[in-house]
Amino acid sequence: AKKTKSKDEL
């Protein structure tokens, strides 16, 4: 599975 972290979410 592709894993990416959201940087803009609080």
Add this chain to the structure above:
Amino acid sequence: MNIFRLAGDVSHLVAILILLMKIWRSKSCAGISGRSQVLFALVFTTRYLDLFTVYISAYNTVMKVVFLALSYATVYLIYMRFRNSYDSENDTFRVEFLLIPVIGLSFLENYAFTPLEILWTFSIFLESVAIMPQLFMITKTGEAESITTHYLFFLGLYRALYIANWVWRYHTEGFYDQIAIVSGVVQTIFYCDFFYLYVTRGEEIRTPS
């Protein structure tokens, strides 16, 4: 930014303000779990360390600072200013039962094995269970004031709206954040029983004894 995300953030802010204003105006933190509030302060602290490393937007920075300030203000009111009204006898949830598994999991499952990323993951996992001392306290005393239930409603609504935001982002951007989504769904599930009571019994909640 989409409408679900914005509504989620507003809901989160409303929840925190409801709690802070309730304590401030009644000069009492009766029925409020100080342990949950300390956990939330820890959640914000470990998640927003990126305030010092990356700039995302003015909105992002302002909201992070506001959430940090409000969470510390809440902890201050409970443990310092209005500590006489703090119900420590019923706020007895063992937080180490949450912290130890959450610390372990954040080392095992993260986006990068770096201090900042592990702390970010820790904050996401901890947020999903941080309300448990509060829910435990309500179960133990068998009641919650209506204003406390409004706080819990908005706090639960916030993560539920984030789920809608994640669905939206997946469909429009093809983007998803696996750790945040799984934890966010778990977090929202914890509120389902409460949502049910909130809707069916009205504001003031008394658990069946």
